[in-house]
Amino acid sequence: MATGRTHRPATRSRGIPEATVARLPLYLRALTALSERSVPTVSSEELAAAAGVNSAKLRKDFSYLGSYGTRGVGYDVEYLVYQISRELGLTQDWPVVIVGIGNLGAALANYGGFASRGFRVAALIDADPAMAGKPVAGIPVRHTDDLEKIIKDNGVSIGVIATPAGAAQQVCDRLVAAGVTSILNFAPTVLSVPDGVDVRKVDLSIELQILAFHEQRKAGEETAAGDGALPAATPRATSADQGPDGDVPAVMPA
Amino acid sequence: MATGRTHRPATRSRGIPEATVARLPLYLRALTALSERSVPTVSSEELAAAAGVNSAKLRKDFSYLGSYGTRGVGYDVEYLVYQISRELGLTQDWPVVIVGIGNLGAALANYGGFASRGFRVAALIDADPAMAGKPVAGIPVRHTDDLEKIIKDNGVSIGVIATPAGAAQQVCDRLVAAGVTSILNFAPTVLSVPDGVDVRKVDLSIELQILAFHEQRKAGEETAAGDGALPAATPRATSADQGPDGDVPAVMPA
DNA sequence: CCATCTTTGTGCACGCGTTCACAAAGACAT
């Protein structure tokens, strides 16, 4: 998971823990699916299974929102969809801008999940003058020069950064100065922002490295203590398979 | 951050906490930047600032790897780059496959961050026969029929899923059956996998919803207790601005 | 109206992660 908050030492805003907030969208998705299948009610057990979490955790999460369930029956699907939507602020319309219309930015612009839930792409912004005016996903790309005006005209408070790493901080600063207070960062950089601005980051490279760590560990365990639980797992690739522990470093500084 | 592990109740593999593992790539990135600028040593304070974390946390993280610092001086940049790379398993080559070559899949294939750190795109796979053979990012797209063969021939253990939500579980099952034990999932679905398989998810929609929650809270606080810290923040958008607490629900089930 | 059965809501305990604060270790100057 690419995660990462900044800002506010988890002041437990109105009593809802951050971990719970992060799961609400998951519940909402599962509930929406149930709603489309016209399922009237659902138990914590069923919903938890659909969302991939523990049922006790789910019940505790919901308890922060209030007592919306009926004992012996479960939760009313439609009602819960509404309550969670309201809690997440999805009953209002959130205009967002995407800055940096390269491969990734274009992919994000085309992503359907945006419009579905209260989010609307107000503008696409790129620094390349050659891009200006070209439509991407049906929306004409605007030049970075107009960034401040676009933010203010549309009342944008959420910005998505999909620029190269080098440009990200500068774009971030301009977004914040123009009034954006929430940023979703796809650039592989640490952004620094003033208090009161939320940053979440999505970082492909980091996710892969975390997977590689666990992958290496699995391979190591396998060759060390032979439990043979995993079926496939070829010896795989290059060098340095001396086992994850106790190996002498190949490089040693002065 | 789109996060999410499955598998293994945090057995503290060889003593390195999961939270620390998730930060190692961050340190590595900062250290690589220092290395390129030929900086020989760095203090925990400086490096922590560059990585956007607390210096005590950084020191504790490094302490799990061993005592690699010199008191009174700091850490040797090159040495630390090597140690962290080794710990993360980046000294070996990790072939990955990307399944689902739509907008997002293509963007991922073009992403430079892949090759830079031990990861190599072994193949691009798509279910659309019309895509087969077409080069994307210089790599010809293969058809889903060959998935198993591709995985086995290349010894792939890491798979990236960038398909629509509907196809994700099926693709996941095939990947796992063919020997993949780590999956990075971009599809907005909960994947279920057997024990021993790691799944991490990246979910744009969830990230945005979390930001919306905080955004709404900020707006609510502002209108409620007038502290006026934030400069911009227009009244914004639609209905239901009765304040985040104590409002009577508009919908009530039978 | 009463008994039974299902499912919620939550008190409690436990473990992980974070942070503080400081002793120990080493560099460096004299």
Added chain:
DNA sequence: ATGTCTTTGTGAACGCGTGCACAAAGATGG
């Protein structure tokens, strides 16, 4: 060699998140 100064490494305390286990609540049937 000795003292001072910087910076690491870590013991300890604290707080958050998770999961168990059960009592309370309500539905359902007789």
